[in-house]
Amino acid sequence: MRYGLLFLLAGALAASEVVREADAKALSAMVSFLASDVLEGRDTPSMGLKVASEYIASEFRAVGLKTSFQEAKLRVRRVERKGFAVSLTDGQRSLSLPVENAMWTAGPKLDLAGVTVGRAKLDAMPEKVEPVMVLEGPMGPGLRGAVEKLAGGGAKVIVLVGIAMPVPAQAVEFEDQPQTGYVMLRTTNAEAEAMLKAGVELKANVHIEEAGVTVEAARNVIGVLEGSDEKLKSEYVLLTAHYDHLGMRPNDAGDRVYNGANDNASGVASIIESARLLAGLKVAPKRSVMFVAFFGEERGLLGSRYFVRNPVAPLWQMVANLNLEQTGRTDSSEGPNVGQVNLTGYHFTTIHRHMEAAGEATGLKVVKHERFSDAYFMASDNAALAAVGVPSTTLSVTYAFPDYHQKGDEWEKIDYANMAKVTRGIAQGTYLAAEAAERVSWNEAEDKTKVYREAAAKLVQ
Numbered sequence: 001m002r003y004g005l006l007f008l009l010a011g012a013l014a015a016s017e018v019v020r021e022a023d024a025k026a027l028s029a030m031v032s033f034l035a036s037d038v039l040e041g042r043d044t045p046s047m048g049l050k051v052a053s054e055y056i057a058s059e060f061r062a063v064g065l066k067t068s069f070q071e072a073k074l075r076v077r078r079v080e081r082k083g084f085a086v087s088l089t090d091g092q093r094s095l096s097l098p099v100e101n102a103m104w105t106a107g108p109k110l111d112l113a114g115v116t117v118g119r120a121k122l123d124a125m126p127e128k129v130e131p132v133m134v135l136e137g138p139m140g141p142g143l144r145g146a147v148e149k150l151a152g153g154g155a156k157v158i159v160l161v162g163i164a165m166p167v168p169a170q171a172v173e174f175e176d177q178p179q180t181g182y183v184m185l186r187t188t189n190a191e192a193e194a195m196l197k198a199g200v201e202l203k204a205n206v207h208i209e210e211a212g213v214t215v216e217a218a219r220n221v222i223g224v225l226e227g228s229d230e231k232l233k234s235e236y237v238l239l240t241a242h243y244d245h246l247g248m249r250p251n252d253a254g255d256r257v258y259n260g261a262n263d264n265a266s267g268v269a270s271i272i273e274s275a276r277l278l279a280g281l282k283v284a285p286k287r288s289v290m291f292v293a294f295f296g297e298e299r300g301l302l303g304s305r306y307f308v309r310n311p312v313a314p315l316w317q318m319v320a321n322l323n324l325e326q327t328g329r330t331d332s333s334e335g336p337n338v339g340q341v342n343l344t345g346y347h348f349t350t351i352h353r354h355m356e357a358a359g360e361a362t363g364l365k366v367v368k369h370e371r372f373s374d375a376y377f378m379a380s381d382n383a384a385l386a387a388v389g390v391p392s393t394t395l396s397v398t399y400a401f402p403d404y405h406q407k408g409d410e411w412e413k414i415d416y417a418n419m420a421k422v423t424r425g426i427a428q429g430t431y432l433a434a435e436a437a438e439r440v441s442w443n444e445a446e447d448k449t450k451v452y453r454e455a456a457a458k459l460v461q
């Protein structure tokens, strides 16, 4: 009887092995390097990003992971500012747009003389599309669709008026993506803006040089901790985080670096520390755990999309994806978020059950943000995995925070004691998902998962 009880106890303990505490100092060391000014904001592609990828790989090796790079070729198109000449005339007077007040997107060479300027609004598309179209704001969710519609109708220049969004001078794409045949243009010149807004009939002359094209490379960093079960080790739980950020803005005065400490050096440090915790267990979880640091999230989920297009193991064997974002700061724009972690698409998959059990074992609250949980499901790299059917979620401490996508997102502002607690809970949740007899699955009772379940069904061999 007593022996039997002991045996049962031992069995129960082994099944619920709990990872040790995470090291707050190690986390701050990793974040302070990745988010340092020297890495120049880790733009995709850039030397700073390359250095970051080497650093992450060396940390994976130190932990004992089987480490590799997955390199993608990217087409980079940069706006050629020389030769820019755009003028407007209303029949009475003409105005040349000063190049220093103009920003436009990378596109083809344009030479248009005396063409009619058409007008559109986000919710009011015109019958006839002209070569130059003014698209009037205010900014709204329909912008992308409106731009595509105008371009599809033959517009070569789409002038944004009253839509104060940044217009990137550089496009980063996969080589097989079609190149855009138009440019989006914005001017901050008050006189020109007034003329564009006035509603009078305008003609335009446009000369814009073709954007310069180079082919460059960026890398996903992959580290594998092999599972302990002969059969299940061919399945992988993915613990991922993007390591890129927004780079630099050369025209800014003073500090020019977008450091991206919370977004997302923190997530990367959390996966490295989780790797150390899981590799340090007496017995590895049954399934393998694959740690991936993605490039290019800020440029449109490029790294994760490349990863699912060129999977290093069959996608069917990737049983779950826990993706990390913003695990460092607790000063959410909605108030402090201490001792807790959020999941996107909380009830979309069974991942939340493993995280809830992990939270109980490590003293971490696992919460569903009622407004953002489902709404943000497609906003980070887990979306690329979900789109091909892999059950996924993004875990974070905060959604919006004061320095989000600003130069002030620096490493000193992170709460490392809290980050250690969160990292431990996530490592434990990853362990449970990799150890469980049952695979993580999509929630069939949730209508919003239908498209992902259909994608998953196609993966079954």
Ligand SMILES: [Zn+2]
Pocket (backbone or CB within 6 Å): 242, 263, 264, 297, 325, 326
């Ligand atoms: Zn991010």
